[in-house]
Amino acid sequence: MSNTPPMSGPYMRKNKSVQRSMLLVMLALSPATAFGFLAYGWPAILLFMVTLGSALVFEVLCLLVAGRTVRHFATDGSALVTAWLLAVSLPPWAPWWIGVLGSAVAIVIAKHAYGGLGQNVFNPAMVARVVLLISFPLEMTYFVRPAPPWDAAAPGFIESLGIFFGNAVFDATSSATVLNSIRTGLDQGTQLHALLDGHYAPLDWILGLHGGSMAEGSDILLLLGGVFLIANRVMRWHIPVSFLAALAVIATLFNLYDDTRHPDALVHLFNGTTMLAAFFIATDPVTSPMSPKGQIWFGIGLAALVYAIRTWAAYPEGMSFAILLMNALTPLIDRHMKPRIFGRNTRGESLNLVDRQ
Amino acid sequence: MPLFRFRGGAKVAGRKDLTSDRGIVTPPLPPVLHIPLQQHVGNPAVPAVRVGEHVVKGQLIADAKGTISAPVHAPTSGHVTRIGAHTAPHPSGLPVMTLSLEPDGKETWIRLPEPLDLQVATGAQIAQRVAEAGVVGMGGAAFPAAVKLNQGQRYRLDLLILNGAECEPYLTCDDRLMRERPEQLIAGIRIMMQALAVERAVIAVEDNKHISFTILREACAGDPGIDTVYVPARYPMGSSKHLVKAVTGREAPATGLTAEMGVIVHNVATAFAVYEAVALGKPLISRIVTVSGKALRRPENYDALIGTPVSWLVQQSGGLASEPRQVLMGGPMMGEPLPNLDVPITKGTTGVLFLEGTEVADKNVMPCIGCGSCVTVCPSGLLPLEMAKMLQHEDIDGADRIGLRDCISCGSCNYVCPSHIPLVQFFNYGKGRLRNQDQEKKQHERIKILTEQRRQRLEDGTATAPSTPGMNERNDGASER
Ligand code: SF4
Ligand code: SF4
Numbered sequence: 001m002s003n004t005p006p007m008s009g010p011y012m013r014k015n016k017s018v019q020r021s022m023l024l025v026m027l028a029l030s031p032a033t034a035f036g037f038l039a040y041g042w043p044a045i046l047l048f049m050v051t052l053g054s055a056l057v058f059e060v061l062c063l064l065v066a067g068r069t070v071r072h073f074a075t076d077g078s079a080l081v082t083a084w085l086l087a088v089s090l091p092p093w094a095p096w097w098i099g100v101l102g103s104a105v106a107i108v109i110a111k112h113a114y115g116g117l118g119q120n121v122f123n124p125a126m127v128a129r130v131v132l133l134i135s136f137p138l139e140m141t142y143f144v145r146p147a148p149p150w151d152a153a154a155p156g157f158i159e160s161l162g163i164f165f166g167n168a169v170f171d172a173t174s175s176a177t178v179l180n181s182i183r184t185g186l187d188q189g190t191q192l193h194a195l196l197d198g199h200y201a202p203l204d205w206i207l208g209l210h211g212g213s214m215a216e217g218s219d220i221l222l223l224l225g226g227v228f229l230i231a232n233r234v235m236r237w238h239i240p241v242s243f244l245a246a247l248a249v250i251a252t253l254f255n256l257y258d259d260t261r262h263p264d265a266l267v268h269l270f271n272g273t274t275m276l277a278a279f280f281i282a283t284d285p286v287t288s289p290m291s292p293k294g295q296i297w298f299g300i301g302l303a304a305l306v307y308a309i310r311t312w313a314a315y316p317e318g319m320s321f322a323i324l325l326m327n328a329l330t331p332l333i334d335r336h337m338k339p340r341i342f343g344r345n346t347r348g349e350s351l352n353l354v355d356r357q
Numbered sequence: 358m359p360l361f362r363f364r365g366g367a368k369v370a371g372r373k374d375l376t377s378d379r380g381i382v383t384p385p386l387p388p389v390l391h392i393p394l395q396q397h398v399g400n401p402a403v404p405a406v407r408v409g410e411h412v413v414k415g416q417l418i419a420d421a422k423g424t425i426s427a428p429v430h431a432p433t434s435g436h437v438t439r440i441g442a443h444t445a446p447h448p449s450g451l452p453v454m455t456l457s458l459e460p461d462g463k464e465t466w467i468r469l470p471e472p473l474d475l476q477v478a479t480g481a482q483i484a485q486r487v488a489e490a491g492v493v494g495m496g497g498a499a500f501p502a503a504v505k506l507n508q509g510q511r512y513r514l515d516l517l518i519l520n521g522a523e524c525e526p527y528l529t530c531d532d533r534l535m536r537e538r539p540e541q542l543i544a545g546i547r548i549m550m551q552a553l554a555v556e557r558a559v560i561a562v563e564d565n566k567h568i569s570f571t572i573l574r575e576a577c578a579g580d581p582g583i584d585t586v587y588v589p590a591r592y593p594m595g596s597s598k599h600l601v602k603a604v605t606g607r608e609a610p611a612t613g614l615t616a617e618m619g620v621i622v623h624n625v626a627t628a629f630a631v632y633e634a635v636a637l638g639k640p641l642i643s644r645i646v647t648v649s650g651k652a653l654r655r656p657e658n659y660d661a662l663i664g665t666p667v668s669w670l671v672q673q674s675g676g677l678a679s680e681p682r683q684v685l686m687g688g689p690m691m692g693e694p695l696p697n698l699d700v701p702i703t704k705g706t707t708g709v710l711f712l713e714g715t716e717v718a719d720k721n722v723m724p725c726i727g728c729g730s731c732v733t734v735c736p737s738g739l740l741p742l743e744m745a746k747m748l749q750h751e752d753i754d755g756a757d758r759i760g761l762r763d764c765i766s767c768g769s770c771n772y773v774c775p776s777h778i779p780l781v782q783f784f785n786y787g788k789g790r791l792r793n794q795d796q797e798k799k800q801h802e803r804i805k806i807l808t809e810q811r812r813q814r815l816e817d818g819t820a821t822a823p824s825t826p827g828m829n830e831r832n833d834g835a836s837e838r
Contacts, residue, residue, distance in 0.1 A: 008782040010768035012369065012526060012689040013718035016775040018726060076723060118724040118776075290729025290742075339364065339738040341760050343598065343611030348760075351610040 016233075018117075022077030024234045026084060028225035029280065033088055035218040039146035040092035042160030048087045050164075051099035055083030055107050062112035078117050082106050085125040085280055089213045089273055089320075090132075091142050095166025098139055102128040122327045123287045129320045141180070143213070179272050182263060183316035192260050202266045219275045226279025235285070238292045240278040242299030244269060250307045268307065272317045277302075281319075287327040294330075294337035302326045361606035363599045365736040366591040367769040369526055369690065371565060372716070375649045375656045377529045381537055383660045384673045390432055390458045390664030391443050392418070396703040397493040398500045399425030401454060410437050415467040415640050418456055421488070427501045427704075428491045430640035431467075432662035435460040446686050446700045447693065455701075458664065469638035475551065480509050483552040483635055490634030491641045491704070496520055496531075496595065496624035497687055499705030502631065505621060509553040512616040517550055517558040518604055521573075521625040522588060522595040524563060525688025528708045530645040531625050533658045535562070535569035539576035542625060545632030546583055553621060558583045560625065561604055563590040592690065593767040597622040599736055611763055646702055648674055650711035652681035661702045667709050668698035681711040689716075690768045723776040731770035731780065737763050741770035741780050748783040753790045761787050 037045050059079035063070045086102045110124035111117070133140045155163060186192065230237050247268055254262035268274065273281075282288060282302055289298050302322055309318025340346050395401035402419035406412055412431040419429040438459050442452030473486055488503035508514065523531040535542060546558050560577070562570045564587040577583040588594050588603050598609045601620050609615045615622060626645065633639040642663055649656035654675030661670060671677065685692040686700070686709055695709065702709075731741035739760045747755040764784050771780045 008785050010690040010772050011683050014773050018723045018775050118726040285726050285728035290732045341738040341763050343609055350612040
């Protein structure tokens with residue numbers, strides 16, 4: 001990684017850099033994150049800070065071990081974005097060590113063990129989330145109802161520290177997520193209509209007034225953040241649009257087929273980490289396909305997997321598993337979506353003039 | 358006229374406003390001209406004058422050698438002071454044979470040949486006149502123009518496209534030419550059409566050059582055979598195969614020429630030079646060159662004599678405003694660094710750029726993040742990141758298999774890469790290695806044939822002279838192409 005002048009052109013470059021992209025991603029995540037802070041108070045803020053802080057420490061340590069220039073790489077913002085995405089997909093009242101452990105898995109194992117920035121096959125934040133989910137199912141599914149600081153039910157700062165250090169089980173109104181309760185209810189044989197009775201509140205879901213991970217609630221803010229990134233060409237529209245559209249279509253079809261077991265598209269679109277994944281996780285350039293066509297297939301595949309896992313597998317929120325599965329398929333998609341070389345046919349033979357005219 | 362798309366291409370910042378409103382300026386005679394004997398693709402020209410000799414403007418000073426070559430003429434009258442090695446306008450800084458001429462200030466012209474009578478001139482006669490005038494492709498490629506004008510004899514052509522895309526940032530020399538000399542340009546196009554025996558010509562202009570477009574549209578309004586067309590301002594629109602695709606929808610085979618599909622592309626500045634050569638009898642001794650960049654006090658378009666040292670033009674532009682970070686010959690996408698300011702303007706020089714730090718690419722290289730931007734913009738449909746990875750590991754054959762030879766080194770991938778990976782540098786390296794491999798292979802085969810012949814002779818007991826010299830020549834000729 002030299003800083004000597006390039007030996008060949010071009011001598012001009014687009015005003016784009018990894019660092020700039022990362023900064024814009026963080027900017028786009030800020031509103032939803034701020035909303036999460038407001039909704040879940042001090043425990044969420046402390047958890048967020050410890051997750052990002054520890055990620056930076058792990059990043060620097062890994063760079064030192066790998067013998068890379070720390071200043072050059074640690075400032076690229078990629079570790080912060082990873083930790084940020086992890087933090088906002090954790091239950092907001094999870095204890096501190098969940099955040100630290102998550103960062104360690106994401107940065108040390110999922111990123112640097114593969115060779116660092118750009119080399120990883122799987123999205124580091126999602127690897128961390130899956131590891132935590134399997135290892136600590138209790139802590140990872142302890143969701144609370146949003147309680148802004150002015151709410152009487154909100155914990156004070158001291159109580160928050162207790163929650164943060166995990167030794168004071170604050171007697172909060174633990175609340176299962178919508179997807180969770182649907183899943184449990186259906187497994188117990190309850191009809192969907194009965195389950196959703198009084199809980200079907202799409203507007204609340206969109207605005208984030210329901211229990212969930214730190215940022216999954218504020219769908220509208222995530223959506224705006226995503227649109228901002230697309231408008232600034234930090235990412236392309238292909239994955240979010242194909243994913244959300246496919247998820248909506250699949251959910252609607254099943255809902256039409258049997259609405260006693262299959263909730264409608266709104267439930268799927270505005271619950272769980274759908275929006276976060278659509279705009280911020282599935283679009284990770286490192287672990288998603290390169291060509292627009294490949295990205296569309298990636299989005300469709302992801303939607304199918306998410307739907308399948310939410311509906312038929314043991315986890316009501318299948319996003320992280322679905323993402324990892326699609327990450328694994330990405331090299332395959334890339335191989336099959338190779339563009340045609342100019343002046344050649346798809347088999348790579350030079351065009352034959354007779355076919356052309 | 359319908360327009361077609363080619364995949365890929367990048368929107369690059371044009372930065373043409375530095376010079377697009379500056380009219381063409383003729384600089385005063387420089388104290389000395391350095392005229393390289395090889396300014397074109399092909400064999401270098403052979404000096405036809407001696408040191409100390411007095412020459413007049415337009416006089417032949419070096420003769421073409423072989424079919425792919427071009428003669429050189431005296432840009433002004435004066436004395437030949439030196440014939441020897443001089444730094445060439447090439448980043449290697451390697452010297453080429455150069456003729457130095459000290460102008461006498463009189464600008465005495467040679468008696469020019471009679472203009473061709475276009476009523477009766479044949480294609481071959483026109484091409485010959487163009488060849489004698491030393492005209493080469495003036496968009497930068499510098500391929501002898503007459504060779505391409507002769508292609509009417511080899512292929513059935515139906516369309517001539519005039520490349521006025523000028524897709525490289527900063528450059529406005531073609532833009533100014535189209536604005537200021539439209540009649541001559543169109544007369545040149547008619548001559549080219551006659552030489553190529555085509556009925557139709559299209560002037561393709563990028564849609565950021567409205568003034569040029571309007572002027573040309575009016576200028577060719579009376580001519581049913583010549584049309585103007587806007588092509589989108591998308592780099593590398595000026596690549597001839599891509600331009601043909603954009604204008605006609607026809608895609609040239611990777612290993613073939615556009616002429617095989619009946620289309621031939623010439624630069625607009627070449628059409629102007631053809632006009633001067635055929636209608637006025639003037640050889641190519643000057644060209645319009647953009648001298649630009651923020652490190653320069655007064656960016657301009659100069660109608661400069663071939664051989665004018667770059668330093669002279671810098672002086673005419675009021676000197677440098679700041680220490681340039683990068684000095685380039687050509688555009689910033691495909692141009693090359695200038696070894697020093699003594700280097701002369703040649704027939705293929707489109708521009709000289711003096712770029713400030715803020716105008717030059719950020720060189721902070723990061724690992725590839727697999728974003729695929731390079732794949733999306735590659736106009737050749739390649740996988741730049743894969744090729745670069747292979748070349749990084751010295752896997753030349755692997756890169757060759759996935760299309761290294763189809764890379765046109767346009768730099769689009771490099772331009773958009775957020776990790777600032779020097780992709781083109783890898784590709785140029787890889788192509789150099791491929792060229793060497795090819796040469797070695799050829800050499801190898803030649804040796805094999807020779808050994809075989811020798812064995813045959815020994816077996817036959819004959820002692821006839823081997824037929825190698827002739828074969829040698831043929832092979833050398835082939836490798837020139
Ligand atoms: S330089 Fe080569 S690989 Fe890069 S965009 Fe141009 S043609 Fe494609
Ligand atoms: S543009 Fe650069 S970072 Fe993106 S895939 Fe290509 S080489 Fe990698």
